[in-house]
Structures are given as structure tokens and as C-alpha cells.
Amino acid sequence: MKVGFATLGCRVNQYETEAMAEKFIKQNYNIVKFEDFADVYVINTCTVTNMGDKKSRQMIHRAKRRNPNAIIAVVGCYSQIKPEEISKIDGVDIVLGTRNKGDIISSVNKVLTYNNKVVEVKGVLKNKVFEDLKIEEYQDRIRAFLKIQDGCNRFCSYCLIPFARGGVCSRSPQNVIDEVKRLANNGFKEIVLSGIHIASYGVDLDGNWDLLKMLEILDTVEGIERIRIGSIDPQFFSNGVVHRISSLKKLCHHFHLSLQSGCDETLRRMNRKYTTLEYSSIVNDLRKHMRDVSITTDVIVGFPGETEEEFNKTYNFLKRIKLSKMHIFKYSQREGTKAANMDNQIDGKIKDIRSKRLIKLNDINEEEFISRFKGKSLDVLYEQKLNNTEDEYEGYTSNYIKVISKSSINLQGRIISTEILRSNSDHANGIV
Numbered sequence: 001m002k003v004g005f006a007t008l009g010c011r012v013n014q015y016e017t018e019a020m021a022e023k024f025i026k027q028n029y030n031i032v033k034f035e036d037f038a039d040v041y042v043i044n045t046c047t048v049t050n051m052g053d054k055k056s057r058q059m060i061h062r063a064k065r066r067n068p069n070a071i072i073a074v075v076g077c078y079s080q081i082k083p084e085e086i087s088k089i090d091g092v093d094i095v096l097g098t099r100n101k102g103d104i105i106s107s108v109n110k111v112l113t114y115n116n117k118v119v120e121v122k123g124v125l126k127n128k129v130f131e132d133l134k135i136e137e138y139q140d141r142i143r144a145f146l147k148i149q150d151g152c153n154r155f156c157s158y159c160l161i162p163f164a165r166g167g168v169c170s171r172s173p174q175n176v177i178d179e180v181k182r183l184a185n186n187g188f189k190e191i192v193l194s195g196i197h198i199a200s201y202g203v204d205l206d207g208n209w210d211l212l213k214m215l216e217i218l219d220t221v222e223g224i225e226r227i228r229i230g231s232i233d234p235q236f237f238s239n240g241v242v243h244r245i246s247s248l249k250k251l252c253h254h255f256h257l258s259l260q261s262g263c264d265e266t267l268r269r270m271n272r273k274y275t276t277l278e279y280s281s282i283v284n285d286l287r288k289h290m291r292d293v294s295i296t297t298d299v300i301v302g303f304p305g306e307t308e309e310e311f312n313k314t315y316n317f318l319k320r321i322k323l324s325k326m327h328i329f330k331y332s333q334r335e336g337t338k339a340a341n342m343d344n345q346i347d348g349k350i351k352d353i354r355s356k357r358l359i360k361l362n363d364i365n366e367e368e369f370i371s372r373f374k375g376k377s378l379d380v381l382y383e384q385k386l387n388n389t390e391d392e393y394e395g396y397t398s399n400y401i402k403v404i405s406k407s408s409i410n411l412q413g414r415i416i417s418t419e420i421l422r423s424n425s426d427h428a429n430g431i432v
């Protein structure tokens with residue numbers, strides 16, 4: 001039997017797809033590309049934007065076209081929010097919510113045996129148990145994503161995630177530590193800690209656990225050379241945290257600090273819990289303690305009520321603080337959120353104009369950041385040989401600059417000091 005996966009959305013979804021794929025391998029399935037013929041297709045969906053829903057539906061239709069007799073399983077955030085809508089789509093056999101992904105094999109077996117539709121969606125708002133979807137055998141042996149947390153208690157006014165993923169559930173600390181040791185023993189060099197809101201790690205656990213304490217312990221695990229954290233709430237860095245993390249040897253100097261808006265009025269409507277002044281003081285503090293730090297962010301344009309003046313505040317704020325990369329999103333009205341019912345929804349054309357202005361600003365800032373390192377040597381963890389005739393290898397620095405270097409010797413899986421020769425819009429060329 002063959003199974004193909006399509007994954008939309010965040011790193012947590014990518015992790016969970018890998019964990020589900022492993023369950024299929026254990027049942028002797030062959031993993032094939034989603035574009036290929038398969039007996040089972042699993043679509044791990046995202047519902048953060050309307051576009052996420054649309055793409056998820058497109059994937060369902062594509063799977064059905066490729067093999068009209070395949071079992072089609074739709075899992076994840078979109079399934080959690082709209083199980084009935086999905087189960088009515090032609091060809092869908094299985095619908096599993098965000099905390100039911102571990103049931104994927106038994107669900108496929110039920111369809112094979114009884115030829116019935118399976119819809120299993122646990123309520124997430126009261127469910128505080130971390131679904132321990134483990135990965136025993138990672139596909140590559142260089143960088144491993146490790147999900148340490150699920151859910152979010154923040155309820156930003158535009159976001160459906162707390163409804164799709166529920167409240168904060170943390171993976172048990174001993175389980176995280178054992179897993180990182182196991183990965184180190186298996187030769188992994190870099191661990192990426194991921195979750196939906198990892199700054200909240202430990203709030204649901206006994207024993208005063210938090211992300212900082214976890215990072216300090218993981219920093220001592222022998223064999224692991226880099227620990228990277230995914231997107232993180234700026235508030236994690238208040239109260240002297242910057243000073244403490246700056247002494248960690250393995251923590252990568254790259255932080256994805258979600259900003260969303262550079263205007264305080266907009267931030268308040270978004271129900272974000274910081275001001276632009278607090279945000280910029282965290283940025284300054286990080287830059288003071290880690291001179292090479294890369295700070296990246298997400299920005300939403302066209303949030304309800306965002307006037308030209310408010311957008312200009314965001315633009316000028318971002319021009320001033322010059323982050324090394326920004327992901328620009330056009331606000332997407334999500335039914336069931338507070339923002340969806342706010343007055344003054346913004347026209348799509350205005351969102352387009354604002355998005356283009358910020359993308360242009362990002363291109364300038366990104367190139368400027370990379371070019372700061374021209375002529376300097378940085379440690380690069382090379383992850384793969386590129387599929388071209390040039391003997392080129394691609395890897396990342398601790399501060400997440402993509403570096404491509406030519407080499408006649410195999411660089412894959414090695415951390416090598418590399419001189420940065422040239423900067424391009426989204427990567428640098430280096431020489432080892």
C-alpha cells in the first residue's frame with residue numbers, strides 16, 4: 001500500500017505529518033509523493049487564513065483526481081473547525097481533528113474493513129492533554145523539529161488557532177530532555193523546538209517549568225550543537241531573559257518575534273499584549289547582547305479599522321527597526337473570531353497596496369542584513385547538496401542566513417566555518 005501526504009501551514013503540522021508518516025511505515029506502507037498514485041492520501045490542513053481552507057480543499061480534489069478509489073483522510077486545524085463541511089466533500093473518507101492525528105492508522109483500517117466514513121474530532125477547549133505524537137526515526141539526520149507544546153491561551157482577536165488547537169498543553173519536561181538526548185545519540189546537530197505558542201511552555205505543568213529553564217537544561221546536552229526556537233511571543237524576553245539566554249552556548253541567534261503591527265492602536269484591537277515601545281526595547285536588548293542576532297517577524301496588513309495613518313505608523317516603525325526578514329500577510333476575515341465582526345473591514349485592493357509596500361521594504365532590509373556579513377566567516381551547518389551540476393551545498397548559519405557554497409568534498413551534515421563572499425536577495429554565497 002502507498003500513502004502520500006500534503007502538509008499545509010506551520011512547522012507543527014510538518015512535525016505531525018512526519019509522525020503520522022512513521023506510523024504508516026511501521027504498517028509496511030510505502031511513502032510516495034503527493035503527486036503520485038497512492039492508496040491513501042493524508043491532507044494535514046491549516047485554517048489560519050481563508051487561503052489555508054481553499055488550498056486544503058484543492059488538495060482534496062487533486063487527491064481524488066489522482067486516484068478516485070483512494071482513501072482520503074483530512075486532518076488538522078480545518079478539520080477541527082469545520083468537520084461537517086469537510087466530510088461532505090466528494091471523496092473524503094476520514095476527518096480527524098487536531099488531537100486525533102494519532103488515530104490515523106486505526107481510522108484507515110476502519111474504512112478498509114467497514115467501508116464507512118470516519119469522523120473523529122475531540123473537543124479541544126477543555127482537553128489539556130498533550131497528544132504525544134512521537135517521531136522515532138527522522139528522515140534526515142541533520143536538523144530535527146521537536147514539538148514541545150500545543151495550543152494557545154492568548155485569543156488574539158483575528159486568530160482561530162485557540163479554537164482549532166485548544167489551550168496550552170506542554171510535553172513533559174523529562175520526555176523533551178530524553179528525546180533531545182536520543183537525537184544527539186543518533187547524530188543530530190540541530191534541534192528546532194516548535195509549538196503553537198512556545199513562550200507558554202510549562203504554564204500547565206507542576207514544578208515551575210518554563211521555556212527558559214528548558215533551554216538552560218538542553219544547552220548542556222552533549223552532542224547537540226545548535227538549539228533553535230521557532231516563532232516566539234515578544235513577551236518571553238521580558239524580565240532579564242535576554243541577559244540569561246545570551247550566555248547559552250547552543251541557542252541560535254535567530255528569533256522570530258511576531259509583531260503583527262507597528263501601531264499601538266492596531267495592536268490593541270488585535271488583543272496583542274505588548275506595545276511597540278516594549279517590542280523595540282526587546283529588539284535593542286537582543287542586539288546589544290548578541291551582535292549578530294537576526295530578528296524576523298510576521299506582519300498583518302489591512303486589519304479592520306487600519307487607517308492610512310495607522311498603516312504609516314507600522315511602515316515607519318518597521319523602517320526604523322530594520323528587521324532582517326518580514327513575512328507579510330493580508331488580514332483574512334475568519335468566521336468565529338472577534339475581528340471578523342469589527343467595523344471598517346479593509347478593501348482587498350488597499351491590502352494589496354500595503355502588502356506590496358512592506359514587501360519592498362523587506363527586500364531592502366533583508367539584503368542589507370545579509371551584506372553586513374560580507375567578508376566575515378560564519379559557521380554554516382550544511383544540510384543538503386543542491387540538485388545541480390555545480391557541486392553546491394546549502395546550509396544555514398546560527399542567525400539563519402541561507403548560504404550556498406561550492407565544494408568538491410561532501411559538506412552535508414557538517415558545521416564548517418565559511419567566508420561570506422556575496423549577498424543575494426535571500427541568501428549568501430560562501431567559500432569554505
Ligand code: SF4
Nearest residue numbers: 152154155156159161
Ligand atoms: S498568540 Fe495569538 S496569533 Fe499566535 S496562536 Fe495564539 S491566538 Fe493565534
